[in-house]
Amino acid sequence: MYSRIAGTGSYLPDKVLTNADLERMVDTTDEWIVTRTGIRERRIAAEGQMASDLALEASRRALDAAGVSASDVDLVIVATTTPDMVFPSTACILQSKLGIAGGAPAFDVQAVCSGFVYAMAIADLFMRAGKAKYALVVGAEVYSRILDWNDRSTCVLFGDGAGAVVLKPGPDPGILSTHLHADGGHHHILSVPGQVCRGGVTGHPFVVMDGGAVFRFAVKVLAEVAEEALAANSMERSQIDWLIPHQANIRIIEATARKLHVPMERVVVTVERHGNTSAASVALALDEAVRDGRIRPGQNVMLQGVGGGFTWGAVLVRM
Numbered sequence: 001m002y003s004r005i006a007g008t009g010s011y012l013p014d015k016v017l018t019n020a021d022l023e024r025m026v027d028t029t030d031e032w033i034v035t036r037t038g039i040r041e042r043r044i045a046a047e048g049q050m051a052s053d054l055a056l057e058a059s060r061r062a063l064d065a066a067g068v069s070a071s072d073v074d075l076v077i078v079a080t081t082t083p084d085m086v087f088p089s090t091a092c093i094l095q096s097k098l099g100i101a102g103g104a105p106a107f108d109v110q111a112v113c114s115g116f117v118y119a120m121a122i123a124d125l126f127m128r129a130g131k132a133k134y135a136l137v138v139g140a141e142v143y144s145r146i147l148d149w150n151d152r153s154t155c156v157l158f159g160d161g162a163g164a165v166v167l168k169p170g171p172d173p174g175i176l177s178t179h180l181h182a183d184g185g186h187h188h189i190l191s192v193p194g195q196v197c198r199g200g201v202t203g204h205p206f207v208v209m210d211g212g213a214v215f216r217f218a219v220k221v222l223a224e225v226a227e228e229a230l231a232a233n234s235m236e237r238s239q240i241d242w243l244i245p246h247q248a249n250i251r252i253i254e255a256t257a258r259k260l261h262v263p264m265e266r267v268v269v270t271v272e273r274h275g276n277t278s279a280a281s282v283a284l285a286l287d288e289a290v291r292d293g294r295i296r297p298g299q300n301v302m303l304q305g306v307g308g309g310f311t312w313g314a315v316l317v318r319m
Helices: 019-023 030-037 051-066 090-098 112-128 184-189 211-232 250-260 278-291
Strands: 002-011 015-018 041-044 075-079 106-109 135-142 160-170 175-182 194-197 200-203 242-244 300-307 311-318
Touching: 002 051, 002 112, 002 175, 002 278, 015 019, 019 030, 030 250, 041 160, 051 075, 051 090, 051 135, 051 160, 051 278, 075 090, 075 112, 090 106, 090 135, 106 112, 112 135, 112 160, 112 175, 112 278, 112 300, 112 311, 135 278, 160 278, 175 211, 184 211, 211 250, 211 300, 211 311, 242 250, 242 278, 278 300
Parallel strands: 075 106, 075 135, 242 300
Antiparallel strands: 002 160, 015 041, 135 160, 175 311, 194 200, 300 311
């Protein structure tokens, strides 16, 4: 039995933070941000709005699109770097908010910007093993809480949001294959090196990044893992109908597309309006392209993530 995408959903907070707004906050310009990142605006969660709140709205929309009741869901996986609290998991909190009766497994995945791809791969294994009938997979982030708003090199990049998919079993392949990797030797180039200790915060509780190193690493591994997925399915690059890479930076997206010889007309890009929403970015882009009709049944879609850890991966899906 295979796992198929039955429905998608997404949610973005109401507050829009534009580059013009940032010009009044830090020493930067709209031209500088757009030229280097492709980002023009991003969404910011309201005070008190948590990752589980964003996940709840995205999940309801995905369940509605799938025609599935929350009570039918027997697996909940939330990919997030910004959980509601240390514990319990955001997935357990989401499970409660959805009114799903206790008993079904619910847990978080922490693979930073690769989180949604990791979560999809895990859910697919559950489905193939017959351990779940309907799986809810969510990427949700409130990155605005872990940004130093005085650091122009990072605060202009990120935004908040959530995306979700519902997986159901089927006799024909939906998820064709999944491919996950990690190399902890690169942990220092992108991190939040802080922690809660004895009631206080130790270390540096904000995002720090070596932008140049991240760019070089991301382009290399995104191209490699896409080739790995194609080889595993005896497919050619031309058979990718849509490429949905992690929405970190337009330069990374364009460089990856060039390496794979995929024209930008077949790449889903949302970074201009969303910024980098980490574990939510691929799910947000997928939902947008499904709902506006670009992605159609029978098409091959390559989902890709790369993030701190370093982690990276791909999921090749037939819609």
